Amino acid sequence: MIELKNITKIYEINKSDKVIALDDINLRIKEGELVVLKGASGSGKSTILSLIAALSKPTSGEVIVDTKKISKLPDNFASVYRRDNIGFIFQKYNLIPTLSVKENIILPLVPLNPDASDIQNKLDIVTNRFNISHKENAIVRNLSGGEQQRVAIARANINDPKIIIADEPTANLDEKLSLHFIEILRELKVLNKTIVVATHDPLFFGLDFVDREIEVHNGKIVV
Amino acid sequence: MKNKINLYLIEYAINAILRQKAKSFFIVFVFTLLTFLLTSVFFITSSLKYELDATVDSLPQIIVQKIKAGRHYDIDEDVVDTLLGIEGVEDAVARVWGYYYFANAGVNFSVVGLNEYEKQYKNSFEKIVKKIELEKDDKSFMVVGRGVQKVMNKSYYKEYFNFIKPDGTLKKVNLGGVFDADTELESNDVIVMSKDSAREIFDMDEDKATDVVLKVANPKEVRTIVSKIKSIYPDTRIITSDDLKVSYQNIFDYKSGIFLALFIVSLFTFFIIIYDKSSGLSSEEKREIGILKAIGWRVDDVLKEKFYESFIISFFAYTLGVGLAFVFVYMFQAPLLQNIFVGYSQLKTDFELPFVFDFQTLFLVFFLSVPIYIGATIIPSWKVATLEADEVIR
Amino acid sequence: MILTPEVLAILILDVIFAFFGVIAFILSIKIFFGWNLESVSQGQYKLEKQSFLTATIIKYIFVIKVPLFLFFIFTLDKISHVLTGAMCAAGVVDATPYGTYLFILKIINLYLFAYWLVLHNEDIKHENQPYTKLKFGIFIIAFFFFIAELVVEWVMFASINVDKMVSCCGTLYSSSADSAISSIFSIDTPILLSLFYGNFFFIVVFYFLKRKYLFAISNLLFIVISIISLIVFFGTYIYELPTHHCPFCFLQSDYYYVGYLIYTLLFIGTFYGIVTGFVKESEKNITKNYKISMMFNFFYVILLSLYPIVFYIKNGVWL
Numbered sequence: 001m002i003e004l005k006n007i008t009k010i011y012e013i014n015k016s017d018k019v020i021a022l023d024d025i026n027l028r029i030k031e032g033e034l035v036v037l038k039g040a041s042g043s044g045k046s047t048i049l050s051l052i053a054a055l056s057k058p059t060s061g062e063v064i065v066d067t068k069k070i071s072k073l074p075d076n077f078a079s080v081y082r083r084d085n086i087g088f089i090f091q092k093y094n095l096i097p098t099l100s101v102k103e104n105i106i107l108p109l110v111p112l113n114p115d116a117s118d119i120q121n122k123l124d125i126v127t128n129r130f131n132i133s134h135k136e137n138a139i140v141r142n143l144s145g146g147e148q149q150r151v152a153i154a155r156a157n158i159n160d161p162k163i164i165i166a167d168e169p170t171a172n173l174d175e176k177l178s179l180h181f182i183e184i185l186r187e188l189k190v191l192n193k194t195i196v197v198a199t200h201d202p203l204f205f206g207l208d209f210v211d212r213e214i215e216v217h218n219g220k221i222v223v
Numbered sequence: 224m225k226n227k228i229n230l231y232l233i234e235y236a237i238n239a240i241l242r243q244k245a246k247s248f249f250i251v252f253v254f255t256l257l258t259f260l261l262t263s264v265f266f267i268t269s270s271l272k273y274e275l276d277a278t279v280d281s282l283p284q285i286i287v288q289k290i291k292a293g294r295h296y297d298i299d300e301d302v303v304d305t306l307l308g309i310e311g312v313e314d315a316v317a318r319v320w321g322y323y324y325f326a327n328a329g330v331n332f333s334v335v336g337l338n339e340y341e342k343q344y345k346n347s348f349e350k351i352v353k354k355i356e357l358e359k360d361d362k363s364f365m366v367v368g369r370g371v372q373k374v375m376n377k378s379y380y381k382e383y384f385n386f387i388k389p390d391g392t393l394k395k396v397n398l399g400g401v402f403d404a405d406t407e408l409e410s411n412d413v414i415v416m417s418k419d420s421a422r423e424i425f426d427m428d429e430d431k432a433t434d435v436v437l438k439v440a441n442p443k444e445v446r447t448i449v450s451k452i453k454s455i456y457p458d459t460r461i462i463t464s465d466d467l468k469v470s471y472q473n474i475f476d477y478k479s480g481i482f483l484a485l486f487i488v489s490l491f492t493f494f495i496i497i498y499d500k501s502s503g504l505s506s507e508e509k510r511e512i513g514i515l516k517a518i519g520w521r522v523d524d525v526l527k528e529k530f531y532e533s534f535i536i537s538f539f540a541y542t543l544g545v546g547l548a549f550v551f552v553y554m555f556q557a558p559l560l561q562n563i564f565v566g567y568s569q570l571k572t573d574f575e576l577p578f579v580f581d582f583q584t585l586f587l588v589f590f591l592s593v594p595i596y597i598g599a600t601i602i603p604s605w606k607v608a609t610l611e612a613d614e615v616i617r
Numbered sequence: 618m619i620l621t622p623e624v625l626a627i628l629i630l631d632v633i634f635a636f637f638g639v640i641a642f643i644l645s646i647k648i649f650f651g652w653n654l655e656s657v658s659q660g661q662y663k664l665e666k667q668s669f670l671t672a673t674i675i676k677y678i679f680v681i682k683v684p685l686f687l688f689f690i691f692t693l694d695k696i697s698h699v700l701t702g703a704m705c706a707a708g709v710v711d712a713t714p715y716g717t718y719l720f721i722l723k724i725i726n727l728y729l730f731a732y733w734l735v736l737h738n739e740d741i742k743h744e745n746q747p748y749t750k751l752k753f754g755i756f757i758i759a760f761f762f763f764i765a766e767l768v769v770e771w772v773m774f775a776s777i778n779v780d781k782m783v784s785c786c787g788t789l790y791s792s793s794a795d796s797a798i799s800s801i802f803s804i805d806t807p808i809l810l811s812l813f814y815g816n817f818f819f820i821v822v823f824y825f826l827k828r829k830y831l832f833a834i835s836n837l838l839f840i841v842i843s844i845i846s847l848i849v850f851f852g853t854y855i856y857e858l859p860t861h862h863c864p865f866c867f868l869q870s871d872y873y874y875v876g877y878l879i880y881t882l883l884f885i886g887t888f889y890g891i892v893t894g895f896v897k898e899s900e901k902n903i904t905k906n907y908k909i910s911m912m913f914n915f916f917y918v919i920l921l922s923l924y925p926i927v928f929y930i931k932n933g934v935w936l
Contacts, residue, residue: 050612053517055516055517055611055612056611057657057662059657060657072654072655072657073744074744074746075521075522075665076521076522076523077744079516079519079521079522079524080519080521082517082518082519083518083520084519086519088518090514094510094514096238096242098238098241098242099238103234103235103238107235107515107518108518108519109231110229110231110232111229111232111520111521111524111527111528113227113229113230113231113232155518156518265622472698472699473699480620480621480625483625487625487629490629522669523669523741526669526673583623583688586684586688586691587622587626587688590626590627590630590681590684590685590688591626591629594630594633594677594681595629595630597677598633598637601637601670601673601674601677602670604673605666605669605670605673608669609666609669
């Protein structure tokens with residue numbers, strides 16, 4: 001379902017300074033798989049995630065998602081692809097603390113200007129699934145760590161995306177919240193979502209519901 | 224593509240503005256101040272123009288002055304008869320008037336002499352001549368404007384006033400009444416007395432006058448008549464009411480032009496400050512945009528949101544500035560600012576600015592403020608919207 | 618030199634437009650020559666980002682241009698009070714040799730910018746952005762018209778001489794005058810009317826036959842012919858005065874501001890007509906454009922025709 005074909009990504013800091021983030025890698029992820037990318041910071045695992053999310057374009061090679069070539073989509077189309085297919089879970093939740101739970105969750109939908117009933121439907125689905133419907137109107141900064149986590153995940157799921165991407169999701173969390181997150185991942189797997197997690201948190205290693213662990217080192221996939 | 228207004232986006236924009244309280248407040252404050260000043264100036268000039276147009280209409284259509292050595296000189300009264308003979312001239316009156324400088328208060332009074340047996344060239348004068356005898360029982364009387372009365376009272380002249388004649392002697396003129404003219408602007412500093420008294424005060428010969436005013440039957444013929452007068456009396460300067468109107472308009476435009484020039488300078492400074500402030504993006508703001516793009520906002524969406532932000536701020540400040548100007552000018556009568564236009568003189572500050580509603584002024588101020596602000600935010604907004612999201616959310 | 622606050626405001630905005638216009642122009646050139654959607658170089662990514670800036674600038678200029686145009690007409694009207702002899706905006710336009718050209722340029726630019734925006738919107742609907750080079754190429758050309766307008770505007774306002782007598786529409790818009798406009802009066806009325814209605818007839822025919830290019834071209838022609846007919850013939854029936862040909866006076870309250878309706882109908886009708894032929898949109902959109910154009914043009918013709926007809930009914934004679 002997700003395929004990275006001969007992907008090389010080179011970041012040009014300036015004319016003479018180049019960083020090779022990924023070096024001719026090939027990767028295939030099947031639908032419904034939960035894949036953990038492990039490696040140290042700077043190994044290139046975050047780059048793989050941005051490529052899958054069409055947040056950046058490869059220097060050479062193709063990224064194909066669901067038979068569609070997404071590597072060279074113009075920005076507007078890339079964003080639409082992202083909105084419809086990808087749920088992004090960030091390192092620090094990246095919620096807007098002064099807005100309410102509802103306002104944060106529907107954020108991906110705002111530019112679409114949908115009907116109020118449509119929004120409410122989608123909202124109800126995710127708030128119920130991730131157990132924060134009772135806090136819909138609460139201001140995010142007043143929530144506990146666990147609740148904020150669930151808001152972030154609800155936001156990633158508002159458009160019912162096929163692919164969930166998590167970049168170091170537990171980096172700033174204590175063990176309790178980390179384990180809580182892993183439980184939610186299990187739920188998402190049950191929903192048959194394709195999940196790619198980039199992390200160097202050992203809690204993720206050796207989990208029973210993880211289909212594959214892929215090690216990334218210096219821009220290459222370690223076989 | 225849904226064309227109805229995106230309320231969610233507007234809400235988000237408002238929230239974004241409120242999230243940056245300090246910066247937003249600063250912008251709104253400066254912007255409001257600028258629009259406030261600008262609108263006040265335009266309101267004042269509109270009102271004054273309106274007042275003056277009304278005044279000018281009550282002024283004589285043609286004024287004939289004698290010019291000698293490039294300067295204004297007393298004109299012979301018998302010129303009136305010749306002028307009456309010109310086709311189209313309905314009426315001609317010789318005027319005696321001048322400025323009397325009252326040293327104590329440091330102000331000038333406009334002294335106008337009337338002859339009760341003549342036809343007056345102004346309705347208000349007609350009324351006075353009918354009501355009050357300007358010479359009675361060997362005493363001279365005068366009618367004064369309210370401003371004059373106030374000034375005289377301050378110097379303890381209540382029932383009469385002593386004019387100092389050019390030869391140093393005094394002329395006592397009694398107060399016969401106070402002016403109730405149609406427009407305060409013209410009557411405030413005016414004193415009306417008999418022609419003889421006026422001549423005395425200015426030391427003018429009996430057969431001379433300050434100038435001659437003409438009334439013309441057909442206003443469209445003014446230009447023709449003017450040229451006829453010039454051919455008969457080449458040593459005269461002729462001023463028509465149209466000339467006055469145009470010159471007043473030009474003075475106003477000139478003064479508001481200077482003000483506008485200053486305003487432009489401040490506007491460009493503002494432009495640069497805005498640009499500077501918006502370009503220097505906090506890492507906070509960059510991250511926020513990165514998140515928006517990661518969750519599926521297109522560059523066009525971010526640009527739209529930024530535009531909503533700029534528009535909301537500028538339009539809000541514009542409305543506030545205009546509203547405040549309204550209150551300032553028409554309710555508080557624009558203290559201080561008014562003086563730039565009316566001329567700082569104690570006598571002239573005492574009248575009410577009429578309320579003149581001018582759509583064009585509102586549009587003018589709008590065009591001078593909102594598009595400029597939005598223009599200043601184009602490049603910074605674009606820079607933000609096209610940030611590489613993946614570099615920002617690490 | 619005439620320097621009222623309104624004129625200053627217009628001139629200031631012109632400077633700002635020029636500033637942004639030049640930026641857009643430079644970027645357009647870069648994009649026109651360097652655009653390659655397939656490329657993954659940094660250069661191409663930069664161009665993609667810059668194309669957003671150019672589009673934003675053009676949108677900004679257009680959005681302000683439209684109300685500014687109205688404001689411009691109001692300003693001319695206001696200035697007419699200070700110019701001896703001028704009784705409405707027409708007098709100011711003809712106070713200098715540049716006035717008419719300025720007007721024509723302004724109208725051309727409105728069409729050009731609107732067209733660019735339609736083309737742009739269509740372009741970004743497609744993944745391969747097929748019209749990018751085309752639209753930036755068009756802007757490069759449009760830029761010259763745009764700058765010409767700004768320059769002429771500055772020159773015109775700078776050269777208005779308050780003391781010089783100006784002729785008003787009565788003398789200007791008559792066959793005896795020798796201004797550029799007067800040549801249109803030498804056309805016989807029956808010929809002019811047959812051109813006008815004939816052109817409209819062709820528009821209708823091409824609408825039903827769905828011949829895009831012919832439809833668009835006849836709309837283009839219609840702009841010119843209808844304005845001439847308006848000035849020479851229909852205007853006189855709005856004013857009910859055979860010598861009053863002014864194209865501005867019926868924008869005023871005395872005529873219930875009908876001028877705005879007339880010009881808006883004409884602009885939208887002809888603009889969408891041109892777009893049908895010169896922007897390749899989806900079937901659905903093209904049909905929509907056809908309909909809008911036909912409808913607005915139709916109402917324009919009806920509105921204009923009503924004036925002489927009603928006049929005849931009321932008075933039993935033609936002017």
